[in-house]
Amino acid sequence: MRLPQGGGCQCGAIRYEITGPPTVVYACHCTECQRQSGAAFAMAAVIPQAHFRITTGEPKMFARQTSPTKTMECWFCPDCGTRLYHVPGGAAYPNRNIKPGTLDDTSWLVPTIHFWTRSAQTWVHIPESAARYETQPETLGWTAPGSR
Numbered sequence: 001m002r003l004p005q006g007g008g009c010q011c012g013a014i015r016y017e018i019t020g021p022p023t024v025v026y027a028c029h030c031t032e033c034q035r036q037s038g039a040a041f042a043m044a045a046v047i048p049q050a051h052f053r054i055t056t057g058e059p060k061m062f063a064r065q066t067s068p069t070k071t072m073e074c075w076f077c078p079d080c081g082t083r084l085y086h087v088p089g090g091a092a093y094p095n096r097n098i099k100p101g102t103l104d105d106t107s108w109l110v111p112t113i114h115f116w117t118r119s120a121q122t123w124v125h126i127p128e129s130a131a132r133y134e135t136q137p138e139t140l141g142w143t144a145p146g147s148r
Helices: 031-037
Strands: 005-008 015-018 024-028 042-048 052-056 060-065 071-076 083-088 095-098 113-115
Touching: 031 042
Parallel strands: 024 113
Antiparallel strands: 005 015, 015 052, 024 042, 042 095, 060 071, 071 083, 083 095
């Protein structure tokens, strides 16, 4: 991965830049991510907030409850609807979970962790080298158990 790296929405109204590497790239197979992505799973590249900035436009935010005390901020382009990133746990969360398909260069993306695999589509192949969790791993505990 070369830095800085740019990305944006489908229509070009929103552009962003990341200046540091992700702490992890993951695939989530929960039913909520399947619905949000319209695919078998959703991916995210976890970028520290200090290494992420919007360079063009102003995304809008949709908030959804993930537990009685937690909110997931979902940021998207107000013009084309492209989901750009999410912030689990709200504004105090120190990272931005970038939707990797919005990056200009996706060639380096390899998810090293897969979670909510109990909801994975039966035809999805998860590499043996990847870490797997049937539900939400403790280290990524922004949702309550059983909330997805």
